[in-house]
């Protein structure tokens with residue numbers, strides 16, 4: 230029987246793993262390619278903040294929305310462009326899922342911790358931990374936002390070195406800019422009140438196991454230089470590692486383009502749109518070009534897996550300082566606009582050029598995939614549930630298909646929806662008045678539970694406006710079976726709530 234993402238069965242991998250499709254021919258092709266390569270790859274993750282599915286030229290944005298992205302478009306042509314790459318609805322849940330291979334219902338960062346709020350990655354096993362154990366040098370640069378407490382900081386969850394800030398861009402600017410926040414800036418009392426909140430106002434440097442050292446306080450002039458400084462730090466790291474025997478993992482998270490944007494002065498007014506968000510996209514695109522050029526110049530490009538993505542959909546409450554998505558709603562929701570993000574995977578010579586796929590790829594998939602590429606698939610933990618599936622053969626086989634059957638959507642503490650093939654069954658969502666991405670979007674709205682589930686066909690109805698359930702009852706059992714499996718996995722391995730409602 231020909232393969233079909235809805236009709237074909239998965240293979241179970243044991244009690245602590247999400248079941249996976251197994252495509253024997255593409256597994257063989259990928260294995261042959263890996264064997265011929267014979268080396269463990271470096272891994273470069275470039276993660277943007279609040280950038281939209283549609284912002285890049287290769288996704289239909291670029292010049293069409295006033296911000297050309299030639300370097301990102303070129304990178305996409307060198308590899309695999311994913312049209313169904315899924316983050317979580319907001320920053321911290323997404324980032325923790327990317328680094329742990331686990332959904333927010335397991336790692337417990339159900340929403341972002343703000344202003345020094347306690348809770349973070351502490352207690353989780355990260356990709357950096359596992360790659361460190363496999364002999365990789367591990368470097369984190371840029372935005373962290375997975376807990377400011379010492380135990381949750383990068384240097385204590387597997388990274389050898391960290392150069393960046395611990396929180397999120399607006400935390401450093403939203404009480405300093407007199408245009409947006411005059412009631413704070415022109416009040417000494419309110420400025421002191423914010424300063425006394427328990428968050429670190431500096432960007433920091435830290436080495437494995439140590440205390441963070443302040444590099445500089447992040448006022449607005451400093452903020453506008455952060456992406457440049459972080460790019461220099463990462464390109465220096467790549468150059469330095471060219472002479473080393475050890476493979477490396479560089480987790481580079483930009484400041485841009487989270488609101489509010491203060492691009493480097495080199496980019497002010499540089500985009501056709503002449504808006505700070507769009508100018509910032511030009512800056513980020515240049516940074517991608519510089520990182521890739523540094524890999525090329527140092528002879529490491531053909532031994533580096535690059536994953537470029539964004540941590541969630543656009544934050545429409547800050548429009549026009551916001552991204553572009555063709556989908557429904559925005560950041561903070563489980564409508565496609567909140568969680569469907571750009572995803573580009575490149576590894577010249579190993580991932581074929583000019584590929585596009587609508588196969589499902591979740592942020593959780595990076596961990597098991599990379600551990601397999603690093604030659605240690607068995608290093609994936611078994612004492613906790615791993616939601617990620619190994620996508621090695623999807624990436625490396627010519628025209629490889631995704632190994633993921635179901636994508637599960639979580640909305641803060643609530644199970645929201647499941648996607649399989651082109652269908653998405655939704656049980657819980659943010660309110661129905663968020664029908665337009667230029668509407669309330671963001672975190673506005675209430676959580677609503679449906680008496681009868683809604684079923685959307687994402688090919689016919691990418692904006693999720695027409696529930697199709699009563700005409701498509703044949704699909705019910707597929708989705709109900711998926712939900713039963715998912716719930717059972719939570720019963721076997723109870724999740725936690727570190728930051729979230731009631732947690």
Ligand code: CA
Nearest residue numbers: 278279320540
């Ligand atoms: Ca974000």
